[in-house]
Amino acid sequence: MSTAQFVVGVIGNVTSICLFLSPFTTFLKIIKLRSTExxxxVPYVATLLNCFLWLLYGSPFVKWGVLVVTINGAGAFIELFYLCLYLxxxxxxxxxxxxxxxxxAIVIFFVAxxxxNLLGIHRHSKRQTVVGILCVIIxxxxxxxxxxxxxxxxxxKSTEFMPLPLSVFNLLNGIVWTTYALIGHDLYITIPNALGVFFALCQLTLYGCFCGNTRRMPTEITEVTENGKGVPPDVMSVGTAQFQNHAEV
Structure with missing residues (x-):
């Protein structure tokens, strides 16, 4: 790993941690109310699976990447903490x-x-392809x-439920990890993060178009958004960023 890639990866770890921690205020509310309402x-379970797969991808068994392992290890721990609180x-x-x-289900899938990969695929290049494709899909x-x-x-025509800071961090996270992947010529990390940059730019464009509009959402839409049904994850993993909008690599 070159010095440039290492520095970019460290920055990516910081932006991804910020994304992983973004739902924390939601859980403070849950703790205060003593109810998940x-x-x-789903967002936290999906992000956990994402972290598990990128952990495997960055392991010595597939394609060793210490920064991929550190951020997704931290992400998996954070998501498990969220899910424990949820339960x-x-x-x-x-x-x-x-x-x-x-x-x-995701634990069984990950173990499978x-x-x-460990018992049926013996070449690292094939392991990288199999796990990489799964990571790209998720x-x-x-x-x-x-x-x-x-x-x-x-x-x-309202940006009330699309926070600007989250969109900005998603953009930064996507740019950083896309740069990291391009330096290391890693297609599997590049694809989801490049898409993340595109969608973050789309969100910011919408924000620019409707940010001055104070119109409230219809009641039925507000309820769906607030209760978490139909809202993208708060985090995205590194390598990708937690669907939450969750964080991946």
Whole structure:
């Protein structure tokens, strides 16, 4: 790894941590209310899977990348912490059960991918291809998720539920990790992050068009946005950035 790539990767770790921590205010509210209300666990489960896959991608078993491992290790820990809080404060049995089932499903999926790569694929180049493609698919889906809120902004002509700071950090995060990937000639990290830059620019363009509009969202849309149904993750992983809008690499 060159010095330039290392420096860019360190900056990427900082921007990604900021994105991973962005839902923290949501959980402070959950703790205060002692209830998850209608918030969904899906963004955090998806981000956890994303982090797991990038952890494997950056491991010595696939393609060693210390900065990819550090940020996604931290991201996985943060997401597990969020999910523990979610399970503790979820009052509805069905909601809690669904969250547990989703967590179990991604753990089983990750273990299956891990075992297939370690026991069934012996060449590092093939492991990199298999895991890289999975990372691109998951990472891209996380970056595409903001399309939901962008549609809402266009429909309501209001940026009330598309925070400017988050869009800016998503843009910075995407630029940094795209640069990191281009320096290292890594196509699998480049694709989702380049898409992240594109969608972040689209969000900022919408913000510029509608930021002066104070119009409130219709009640039904406000409810859907506030309860987490249809809102993109708060974080994106490095390598990609947590769908939350969650953070990936």
């Amino acid at each position: 209608e918030y969904s666990a 503790v404060y979820s009052k509805d049995r069905r909601t809690r059960r669904n969250a547990v089932l989703m967590i179990t 991918v891990l075992l297939i 990472g891209t889906s996380m970056y595409v998720s903001p399309l939901t809120i962008m549609k809402t902004v266009i429909t309501t």
